[in-house]
Structure formats: structure tokens, C-alpha cells
Amino acid sequence: MQAITSLDGRYYERIKVLAPYFSEQALMKYRVMMECRYLISLSLSTKTGLRKFTESEIKKIESLYEKFDDISYKKIKDFEAITNHDVKAVEYFIKEQLKKTSLKDSIEWVHFALTSEDTNNISYALILSDSLGEVMVPEIKKIISELNTLAKKYKDLPMLARTHGQSASPTTFGKEMKVFVQRLDRALDHLYGQKILAKLNGASGNYNAHKATYPKVDWMKFSENFIKQFNTLYKKPRILKLEPNLVTTQIESHDSYIEVFDRLKRINNMLIDLNQDMWRYISDNWITQIPKKGEVGSSTMPHKVNPIDFENSEGNLGIANSLFEFFARKLPISRLQRDLSDSTVERAFGTAFGHSYLAYISLEKGLSKISINENKIKEDLLAHAEVIAEAIQTVLRRESYPIPYEALKELTRGKQVTMEDFSHFIDDLKVSPKIKLELKKFTPLTYTGLASKIASK
Template structure:
């Protein structure tokens, strides 16, 4: 049966396939198999490059033929490996047998026992998986999150001069600028993104228990640590952990999960703030002909993009948190619990990409409702009390905070006229009274 998005169990491969399909080449079963083949081929080439005894007769002019094995790798090849796995009941061994058959086809049968030489399956898994994770970050995630940051900066520039009533503890507070509020999120995301980029993509490469036992017993004169450092760090572009068990310890991957979770938390915070601004009618949403906002209430245009983004970021974070807590723990030199967990690495990445895409979609639909924003400022003249009492403090006026508290905590509505009457009743100079009267909810917005 050919599976369609309608038949997928997970929505990341079903409902959201168009959004997540770029991740499939890295995190699907096909992707994992392909990059296992890639690591095995490049490892064989690296052994040839050091003129390992037994490989000196291999013609290096044939490197391109070897690399074509993974460069031209297709679904038919992956299926062949899966069919072999049904017999071997071991996925990496099936990859080894596939490459050995290719060596026969290419006329290199005398060298095929150097495929997977001295390695355990985790030398392949713990390089192929961080390699695909690195590719997914560089080619899908980083461009996506950068687009979100750029959109926030774009809106910050467009609305940099729009005064906005702030709310602390859910109550009207000292006004701010709408553009600055978007810069808050852009800055937070940039800081955490830069932090994520500093975490190395760690890999393990050292044989069955991390000591190069098989390598060393066969070729004791070869410096296998230097060889592996060069192969992992330079050929694969990863960071080889120096002292490991059979598996990579996943501490750096856990740090990446935590960093991705922090970024998602910022996105959730952004989504909730925009959702709240929409509920206050500070923003309207662009209406697309034919779209329905509510199945029952014709007048509604629900903020579904921000709600969708929040839900998907939450799902991603649940898995990122689990990965960070589980993967660094393994019994003695290795147990198999990490194997099935790592097959799900693409799931939180997919939910994260959905969340970013939905947030961007929502931000592209919001429209400023300046009439409501202005009315809210006009209805909350009490917020300039902070400004007035601060200037009175500057002038050593007695008990200014208490005077403003008595004024603003009565049941009367505070208006421009109320504030003017209060100022006129103060025993201060005419010039100071005029200075205080210049303060409004529209201009008391600080330095941003």
C-alpha cells in the first residue's frame, strides 16, 4: 500500500506534510539509511587516504565511483537495504552488505572487507544522526527561525512610533511603543539562536566500547585517535567526543534540545501576547475570501495561526525535554533505549517548524487597529501618575507618590481634565505645572 498524507498516523506527515516535507530527507528512515551509507563510504575512503596496509592497492581514482553510491542513492536502494534487514534483523549490518554488493558490482571485491572495518553500529549511527541533525538545522531550521526574527524586526520598524498601553499583572501600566514590544521578542530569539549555534554537533567514533580495540589489534602502529579526529571533525564536520562508551554520551545533543526548547518557549510567549492583543482588538486579521473564521459564528476570525503555533511548540518541547533527560543516561557501556528514541528526533523538529511557520503566517495577517489602541490610551490617563510623581520627587515635593495614589485610586474616572485640575492644585511653580501638563499617555513612552 502506498501511504498518502491522509493515511499518516502522525500529523507531521499527514495534515502538515507540505510544511514539514523538507525535513524528510534528514529524519525519515530513507534519510537515515542514506547517511549511514554516506558515512561508511567516506570512512573507507579515509582509510585509503592514510595508506592503511591492505588498501594501498586501491586506486584513488575510483573515489568518485564510490561516492556515486550515496550521491545517487534512491528509494530503490533503501528498499533493498530494508529487505536485507528482514534477514539480518540488524539495520546497520544490512547497510554494510549493501555496500559490499556495490563493491562487487564496481569490481572492487578484494577490498570489501574494509567496509565497516573495526566499527560497531554506533560508530555509524552516532555520526550519521548528528550529521543529519546538523544539516536539518543549517538548511531548514536556521533559515526558518531567521525569517521569523526578520519579520519581527520588520514589524518593529513599521510600528516603532505607535504608542501602546502596557499591561503589567493584567492592569493598565506605563505606556510603551508597539515596535519596541516586537523588538523584545526579536532580541530574545537572536540571543538564544546564537547560543544554540555555539553547541557542537557531537559524534562518537571509537569501536565497540570506545577504545579502538579492533583497530589497534589489527594495526597497532596507526594512531587511531588522530585518524578518527580528522575523519569526524574534518571530513564529516562534526565534533568527535574523545572518551566514550559504545555510544556518544548525548550531553551536547541534550544541550541542543534545551536550547531549542528555550527558543520555542519564546515563540509560545510571542504567540500568547499576539493572541491577547487580538482579543483586545488592538489587531485585526486580514480576511481571505472563502475562509471561515468560525463554524458557528459568522462574525469571528479566530487567531488560529497563533493557537496552532502554541500547540505545536508545546508538543515539540515535551519531546525535547524527554530527549534531554533520557538520552544522556545509558546502562554501563551501552543499552539499546537510545536507538528507538533517536528515530524520533525529527518529530519535535517537525512540530517546531510547524510552529514557526504558523507564527509567521499569523504575523503576516495582523492589521493594526489604531483607533482601539488610541481609545485605550485615552481611557487610561491614570498611567501618567508615575511620570508626575517622579518629576515631583525630582523637585523635592512632599509625599508625591501618596498624593497621586489618593487621586488615582478613587472610583472617579481619571481623564485629561482630572489630571489638569490635580496639577493646578499643586503648590508648585507655573513653569513646573506646564511641564507636567505636557505629559500624556501618548508621549509617556520612554526612550524606545
């Protein structure tokens, strides 16, 4: 009731699946995981003064993030209330949990030689990778699957095409759905190939404290191995893998984040395009919406069944993209070796993902409630006989008939023509009876080219 944003209020139940990735508690859990993995890696390297941990000790450390809960989160926030520093609060939390165990002799190795940005950038890289792999991409795939079903089911349904808003050579409803399938599939392929850069190199990116304490350790190699371990930490492979960035300032430059956001923005733009097309099809009564008992379309017009799911999706995609565009403008810029302005921006990642996800499920809901009005689609196509003018003039070109384009332009441009008009036109042509018969076979319903075959691919 008291939520400030619609995502945390009106829409929370619909988007709460993102809370394990973008909530404040989730960020703390990822930070704890990063710090715990670092402590374990230092122990396993056996090249520093840190002793090698036993299997049970490693399991104890892992339990801090694997069993992270509300109580864990509250303890961190209690530390933060004193330190006014969220990452330092994470460090103190881990130390407190370990100081009463056999690991009490090793607690000063928590956050050893690190800066907060080492912890944060890896945490955010994991958050982006996990949320995309577990939530966002599966939802996009559901949309693609639904569109592919429509493409195959209606591959042969002839439909009037419109270019510049005017009648154009016919297509099929299925083929137009296939266009979006192909675009979205390609966009996902590009997203799969994206890597998220991460760094572990200290306060200025030079391993200063690392080298000062253990100059013989190959810290760059350690950093590479540490970051790459997250790609195989779980049985399920990552869609977006982490990649070490060895050349940074205090912060990882965020360029790969922006590459991810740009790919999501392109997907979102495709879906805005789809939403607007569906809206127009509904407006033309080519698509009808199945009303749900008890729902209201208008507070004053009882008959209304509005395309609210597609409109909701379009609006949320616009909000998400405006944030992704802002991220792209802001995040690559940091004063000298680091300023803190990126930190507050990163906390808004979940807002952009939340509006995107809300748009995806709204679009899915809209698609689940539609029925294709085949009769209306065919009726409107038949009302535009002029669309076969292209077919006739092209065949006449093949036959070397003089100025066929101009002849068909004179017959059709800006005029309401019928199939009877075409029949008379063909009768007057100085071509063979065989060609006349060929030309008279063209109808708006059959002049769809390879649309059915394309939709079947």
C-alpha cells in the same frame, strides 16, 4: 489517508522539507555516507593494509550516497528483512554495490573495526546539523525578519503596556516587537556556538579492534580527523559543527544533542510567549486579521476570524518542547557501556523537529495576515490616563516635593481618572508655574520614554 500521526498525514505537505533529514530513507542515506567516507579515509591514510583508491574509485564510492534513491533504500530494507539489523544491512548494501567493481578486493574494509553506534552517532550528528542549518534556522530567521519589520514600522505607535494584567506605563508597539527580535537573535547566537559531539572508537570506546589489527596507527588522531572532515565536506560552512569526543563508552553520551534541544526549546518558549501576546492583541482588537475569501472561522458563528495560526503554532511548540524535555531526561542515561533504549528515542527526533517547524511556518502565516489597528491602540491608551501618574510623581520627586508617590496613589489607585483630574491636581500643587507646565505636557500618547529609540536599534 492512513497516516498515524498528523505530521505524516494532515501536515505532511507543510513539513515534507524535513523528510530529507528525518525520514527512514534519509537515515539510511546518512549511514551510507558515513560508511563510505570511513572507507575512503582508511584508504587515504595509507597506514593500514587497505590500498589507496584511485580517483575514479573514490567517485564510485561517493556516488553510493550522492545518488542514493528509492531503489537504494529498498535494497537496504531487503537486507534488513533478513538480518534484522539496520546498520548491518547498510554494510551489506555497500558491499553488494562494490563487489562487481575494481573495489571488490576491498569490500571487507567496509565497517572495519566499527560498531553500529559509530555509524549511527555520526549520522545523527550530521542529520541534526544539516536540518538546523538548511531548514530550521532559516525559518526562525524569517520570523525575526518579520518582527523586525513590525518593530521599525511601528516604533512610534504608542501603546498601553500591561504588567500583572493591569495598565502600566506606555510603550510602543514597535518596541514590544523588538523585545522578541532581541531575544531570538541572542538565542540563535547561542545555537550557532553549539558543537555536536561525535565518536568513532569501536565497541566499548577503546579502539580495541583497531589496535588489535594495526597497533602502530594513531587511531585517536584518525578518529579526530575523520569526524572533523564533515565540517568542511561541503562548500557551505556548517552552523553547528561536529566535534570529536574521544572519551565514551560504546555510545556517544548524547549530552551535546540535549544542549541543542535545550537551545531549541528556549527558542520555542520565546515563540510561545509571542503567540500568546499576539492572541491577546487580536482579542483586544489592537490587531485585526485579514480574512481570506472562502475560509470559515466557526461552524456556527459566521462572523468569526479566529487566530488559528497563532494557536496552531502555540500547540505545536508545546508538543515539540515536551519531546525535547523527554529527550533531555532519557538520552543521558544508558545502562553500563550501552543499552538500546536510546535508538528508538533517536528516531523521534524528527517528530520534535516537525512540530517545531510546523509551529514556525504557522506563526509566519499568522504574521502575514495581520493588520495593526492604530486607532484602537491609541483609543485604549487614552482611556487610561492613570498611566502618567508615574511621570508626575517622579518629576515631583526631582523637585523634592513632599510625599509625591503617596499623593498620586491617593488620586489614582483603584480609580477611573481623566486628564482633567490630573489638570486639577497639578493646579493645586505648590510648585512653580514652570513645573506645572512641564507636568501638564505629559499625556498617555507622549509618555513612552525611549521606546521609539529602542525599537530602532
